[in-house]
Amino acid sequence: MTALSDLNYSVLDLVPVRADAGPAQSLHNSLDLARHAEALGYTRFWVAEHHNMDGIASSATAVLIGYLAGGTSRIRVGSGGVMLPNHAPLVIAEQFGTLASLYPGRIDLGLGRAPGSDQMTARALRRERSGSADDFPEDVEELSRYLGPRTDDQRVIAVPGHDTDVPLWLLGSSLYSAQLAGMRGLPYAFASHFAPRYLHEAIRTYRNHFKPSTVLDKPYVMLGVPMVVADTDEQAEYLATSVYQRILALMRGQSLMQRPPVASMDGLWLPHEREAVSSFLGLAMIGSPQKVKAKVEVLLEQTGADELIFTCDLYEHSDRLRSYQLLAEALQAD
Structure with missing residues (x-):
């Protein structure tokens, strides 16, 4: 190790x-x-x-x-x-x-x-x-x-x-x-x-x-490794919605221009799309510094x-x- x-x-x-x-x-x-x-x-x-x-x-x-x-x-x-x-x-x-x-x-x-x-x-x-x-x-x-x-x-x-x-x-x-x-x-x-x-x-x-x-x-x-680190887990998850939207656009063949974060992805993706984005980001490290450090270890x-x-x-x-x-x-x- x-x-x-x-x-x-x-x-x-x-x-x-x-x-x-x-x-x-x-x-x-x-x-x-x-x-x-x-x-x-x-x-x-x-x-x-x-x-x-x-x-x-x-x-x-x-x-x-x-x-x-x-x-x-x-x-x-x-x-x-x-x-x-x-x-x-x-x-x-x-x-x-x-x-x-x-x-x-x-x-x-x-x-x-x-x-x-x-x-x-x-x-x-x-x-x-x-x-x-x-x-x-x-x-x-x-x-x-x-x-x-x-x-x-x-x-x-x-x-x-x-x-x-x-x-x-x-x-x-x-x-x-x-x-x-x-x-x-x-x-x-x-x-x-x-x-x-x-x-x-x-x-x-x-x-x-x-x-x-x-x-x-x-x-x-x-x-x-995809990464989003913020002061809190909640803030990191919010910022990561920009990443989710971009990958969703890639899968749909849409524009890859960056999109601002959103409070919730509900209504923006279908269940199978959510699963596909999650698979794409299987190694993503999203959260507070302490959480991400633990994931790195x-x-x-x-x-x-x-x-x-x-x-x-x-x-x-x-x-x-x-x-x-x-x-x-x-x-x-x-």
């Missing part, structure tokens, strides 16, 4: 958009949150590639990472993740090689094999590129070569990119990436913030297949995770800042 004092804890920002503010404000809020997280002692700050979603402003992931890294000084900044089938590995190597050259020792490259969008959008992104999820292992290997030492016989190089050795992570919500991460000896991040069903099986698969590498001598597991006991990356998708930016502050203070308390 990972002791609370040894736990690394991080931020996954979905860069949520409000209808009355727009993407520009969301991007400025993301930097404000990154600076806040840095001051509070969070390990890393990740943003994820999503496309064709009106309520998420992190589609140009590498560009946003540059903005965030440039506005902070110590915290690691990276992707959680870049959806590699959407891109030629050389392009990603050049982008993240550039970031690593500008901000040495601070850039992470988390990789996913899903499109981060619907199939129509995936086709619009790729055009003539024939890449697919089936190519993922080969694409990861190619990307790794571009970021590693240049060889004498290498005819295609990433500039910037080669010799930067940007840390690679594999991300996943199923068992495929868990197995691949283990076999490659890479750190593994499981998307339990939206797909908790396979959590324990994925961790077992990763650890059972793990082979030591030049990167890691033992497995390293990160888990995504249980999760660590059950999984032995090395790191937790928390996402907090609240309507008011000030409530998000407060939530991450309360969480950090709870995890740092004796």
Whole structure:
């Protein structure tokens, strides 16, 4: 079991958009949150590639990472993740090689094999590129070569990119990436913030297949965790209704623009929808600092995770800042 004092804890920002503010404000809020997280002692700050979603402003992931890294000084900044089938590995190597050259020792490259969008959008992104999820292992290997030492016989190089050795992570919500991460000896991040069903099986698969590498001598597991921390359990439950509404909208194919919290979800969802949202948020930690700290301790006991990356998708930016502050203070308390 990972002791609370040894736990690394991080931020996954979905860069949520409000209808009355727009993407520009969301991007400025993301930097404000990154600076806040840095001051509070969070390990890393990740943003994820999503496309064709009106309520998420992190589609140009590498560009946003540059903005965030440039506005902070110590915290690691990276992707959680870049959806590699959407891109030629050389392009990603050049982008993240550039970031690593500008901000040495601070850039992470988390990789996913899903499109981060619907199939129509995936086709619009790729055009003539024939890449697919089936190519993922080969694409990861190619990307790794571009970021590693240049060889004498290498005819295609990433500039910037080669010799930067940007840390690679594999991300996943199923068992495929868990197995691949283990076999490659890479750190593994499981998307339990939206797909908790396979959590324990994925961790077992990763650890059972793990082979030591030049990167890691033992497995390293990160888990995504939805989180809402407030001064009281009641306040946290109230704020969390914004999260419930957003996930409900996702399931219904509606706009993902943030919605303000409500006193009750009664009448907003049907019984089967409530059950589906609850399943989606199966790992969510919602409550007072004391309640959430206790939940974190249980999760660590059950999984032995090395790191937790928390996402907090609240309507008011000030409530998000407060939530991450309360969480950090709870995890740092004796």
